[in-house]
Amino acid sequence: MGTNEEYDDTDMTVEIELTDGKKVTCAIVTILTIKDKDYIVLLPLDEDGQASEGEVWFYGYKEDENDPNKEPELIYIEDDDEYDAVADAFDEFLDNEEFEAMKD
Numbered sequence: 001m002g003t004n005e006e007y008d009d010t011d012m013t014v015e016i017e018l019t020d021g022k023k024v025t026c027a028i029v030t031i032l033t034i035k036d037k038d039y040i041v042l043l044p045l046d047e048d049g050q051a052s053e054g055e056v057w058f059y060g061y062k063e064d065e066n067d068p069n070k071e072p073e074l075i076y077i078e079d080d081d082e083y084d085a086v087a088d089a090f091d092e093f094l095d096n097e098e099f100e101a102m103k104d
Helices: 080-103
Strands: 013-017 023-034 037-044 057-062 073-075
Touching: 013 037, 023 080, 037 080, 057 080
Parallel strands: none
Antiparallel strands: 013 023, 023 037, 037 057, 057 073
């Protein structure tokens, strides 16, 4: 993903409220599954819908199985080992994406 790519409305986005009350719109990059747990990778966007410089955020991700229309729950990852596992899986995802792009 280039750093100055614009996102149109067809791309999936989610709005996150930070601890200081500020709301940030993020593009959903991918959802990763590690050891039967789902994690979401988010790319923060500025007011113009531009991606921030190389920064992605990782959160635990949980959908309500009983109500698919309900907003999924995002869970802050507090454990360093768990965070590192998600970061490693994301690096692998990026490597695979680049490999697929080279094959095309």
